[in-house]
Amino acid sequence: MERLLESVLRRVIVRGALTLTTASGRTLRLGTAPPGKPPVAVRITCPAAERGICLDPELKLGEAYMNGTLVMEQGSIADFLDLVMSQPLAINPTVPAKLLYLARRLSRRIAQFNPRDRAQRNVAHHYDIDGRLYSLFLDDDRQYSCAYFEHEGQSLDDAQLAKKRHIAAKLVLEREGLDVLDIGSGWGGLGLYLAEMAGAKVSGVTLSREQLALSRTRAAERGLAERVNFELRDYRDVAGPFDRIVSVGMFEHVGVDHFGAFFRKAKSLLKEDGVMLLHAIGRADPPGVTNPFIAKYIFPGGYIPALSEVLPHIERAGLVVTDVELLRLHYAQTLKAWRQRFRARWEEAARLTDERFCRMWEFYLAASEMAFRHQGLNVFQIQLARRQEAVPLTRAYIAAAEDRLRRAEAAVRAPLRLAGE
Known part of the structure; x- marks a missing residue:
C-alpha cells in the first residue's frame, strides 16, 4: 500500500510540495516548494490508516486525521487539503475507490430518503x-x-x-x-x-x-x-x-x-x-x-x-x-x-x-x-x-x-x- 500511495501522490502533486512520512518511517518528498514557502509535512502513524487512505481516501483521510493517525508536522490540515485539492488533476482513484464511488452513486437515493x-x-x-x-x-x-x-x-x-x-x-x-x-x-x-x-x-x-x-x-x-x-x-x-x-x-x-x-x-x-x-x-x-x-x-x-x-x-x-x-x-x-x-x-x-x-x-x-x-x-x-x-x-x-x-x-x-x- 505504501508504494501505491507514493505512486498516486507523485502523479498528483505538481504544484507546491508535500513531505510525507509513511507508517514504515520512510520520508517521501513530493513536488517542488515555491521559493520561501516550506512544504506541507504530514505523517501517517499506522499501516491501517495508510491502507484506508489508499482504498477510500474520501472517507478515510478525514477519519485518519480525526483519530490522530494522520498527523500534521508542518502546516495545518487546511494547508494540506488546500495543497491536495488545488492540484490541476483530480486524484486518480484506485480501483477499490472507484468501485466504492459507484456503489455510493447507486445507493444515493436510499441514503437521501428523508421521511x-x-x-x-x-x-x-x-x-x-x-x-x-x-x-x-x-x-x-x-x-x-x-x-x-x-x-x-x-x-x-x-x-x-x-x-x-x-x-x-x-x-x-x-x-x-x-x-x-x-x-x-x-x-x-x-x-x-x-x-x-x-x-x-x-x-x-x-x-x-x-x-x-x-x-x-x-x-x-x-x-x-x-x-x-x-x-x-x-x-x-x-x-x-x-x-x-x-x-x-x-x-x-x-x-x-x-x-x-x-x-x-x-x-x-x-x-x-x-x-x-x-x-x-x-x-x-x-x-x-x-x-x-x-x-x-x-x-x-x-x-x-x-x-x-x-x-x-x-x-x-x-x-x-x-x-x-x-x-x-x-x-x-x-x-x-x-x-x-x-x-x-x-x-x-x-x-x-x-x-x-x-x-x-x-x-x-x-x-x-x-x-x-x-x-x-x-x-x-x-x-x-x-x-x-x-x-x-x-x-x-x-x-x-x-x-x-x-x-x-x-x-x-x-x-x-x-x-x-
Missing part, C-alpha cells in the same frame, strides 16, 4: 448538540450559512448582516405586514431581521429542538414574539398561504427523492402574487454523491445538488424562476472565518466535547472551504414566483431595498455612549 422521522433524526445529529459549540465560531447572530462579503476585509458579522439584507431585498418586502414563512429557521436570526427591519409577520419552522428553544427566547427578548412565531414542524406539515417564503441552508437536507414534493409544497403555500427565495449550496459539476465523511459524521441524509437536478422540479411544480444568482467564493471566505475562530477557541471546544471531535470538526470546516475554493461548490440563490409579474422588471429594486434596510438598521442600533454618560 419525517428520519429527517428529524438527521437534523438532531448535527444541530441538537451543545449549543455553546456554535457560539465559539459563528457570528453573534448565529448565522450558520454562507455570508455575503460586499468588500475585501469585511468582518464575518457584517457579512452575515449583509446576507440577511440581500435576502430580504430579494423577497420584495415592499409593504409591512406581509406573511413570511421561513423554512429551516435555524436560531431565528433571519426571521427576527425580517420582522424588525421589514415589518414582516414571520412563521419559522425547524426540526431542531435546540434551535427552536433559542429562537423563541430571542424573539421574546427582542419584543418580537407577537410578530415572529417559531415552531418545531416539518415544512410538509405547514398550512398556508404566505406572501413570501424563504429557505436558507435547508434544501441541502431535503434529499433528491423529495425535490419535487418540496417545490409542489412551496407552490401550494404561496399566494398568487407570492415570491420565494431559495438559498442553498450547489455544485457546478454534474450530479454526484455526498462526500462520505460528511455523510457519516456531519450531515447524514444531506446532498449538494446541481442546478440541472433542481430546475426541472421547479418547472414541473409550475413555479417561475425570476432570478438566479451564484455566490461563488463567499462560502469559502465564510468557512475560513469559522475555521479560524474555531482554532482560536480550540481549548474551549475540547472541554465541551473532546480532542477527537475537535479534529473532526476542523477537518469538516477545512475540507468544505477547499471544496468551495477548488472543486466547484458554490451557493445559488433562486428567486421563484407563481407569476412573473410578482417581481419588478429590472434588478434595480434589490439595491434600492438594501439601501432602505441599511437605514432601518441604523435607526434601531443603540447609540454609542461614553462611559459614565
Whole structure:
C-alpha cells in the first residue's frame, strides 16, 4: 500500500510540495516548494490508516486525521487539503475507490430518503448538540450559512448582516405586514431581521429542538414574539398561504427523492402574487454523491445538488424562476472565518466535547472551504414566483431595498455612549 500511495501522490502533486512520512518511517518528498514557502509535512502513524487512505481516501483521510493517525508536522490540515485539492488533476482513484464511488452513486437515493422521522433524526445529529459549540465560531447572530462579503476585509458579522439584507431585498418586502414563512429557521436570526427591519409577520419552522428553544427566547427578548412565531414542524406539515417564503441552508437536507414534493409544497403555500427565495449550496459539476465523511459524521441524509437536478422540479411544480444568482467564493471566505475562530477557541471546544471531535470538526470546516475554493461548490440563490409579474422588471429594486434596510438598521442600533454618560 505504501508504494501505491507514493505512486498516486507523485502523479498528483505538481504544484507546491508535500513531505510525507509513511507508517514504515520512510520520508517521501513530493513536488517542488515555491521559493520561501516550506512544504506541507504530514505523517501517517499506522499501516491501517495508510491502507484506508489508499482504498477510500474520501472517507478515510478525514477519519485518519480525526483519530490522530494522520498527523500534521508542518502546516495545518487546511494547508494540506488546500495543497491536495488545488492540484490541476483530480486524484486518480484506485480501483477499490472507484468501485466504492459507484456503489455510493447507486445507493444515493436510499441514503437521501428523508421521511419525517428520519429527517428529524438527521437534523438532531448535527444541530441538537451543545449549543455553546456554535457560539465559539459563528457570528453573534448565529448565522450558520454562507455570508455575503460586499468588500475585501469585511468582518464575518457584517457579512452575515449583509446576507440577511440581500435576502430580504430579494423577497420584495415592499409593504409591512406581509406573511413570511421561513423554512429551516435555524436560531431565528433571519426571521427576527425580517420582522424588525421589514415589518414582516414571520412563521419559522425547524426540526431542531435546540434551535427552536433559542429562537423563541430571542424573539421574546427582542419584543418580537407577537410578530415572529417559531415552531418545531416539518415544512410538509405547514398550512398556508404566505406572501413570501424563504429557505436558507435547508434544501441541502431535503434529499433528491423529495425535490419535487418540496417545490409542489412551496407552490401550494404561496399566494398568487407570492415570491420565494431559495438559498442553498450547489455544485457546478454534474450530479454526484455526498462526500462520505460528511455523510457519516456531519450531515447524514444531506446532498449538494446541481442546478440541472433542481430546475426541472421547479418547472414541473409550475413555479417561475425570476432570478438566479451564484455566490461563488463567499462560502469559502465564510468557512475560513469559522475555521479560524474555531482554532482560536480550540481549548474551549475540547472541554465541551473532546480532542477527537475537535479534529473532526476542523477537518469538516477545512475540507468544505477547499471544496468551495477548488472543486466547484458554490451557493445559488433562486428567486421563484407563481407569476412573473410578482417581481419588478429590472434588478434595480434589490439595491434600492438594501439601501432602505441599511437605514432601518441604523435607526434601531443603540447609540454609542461614553462611559459614565
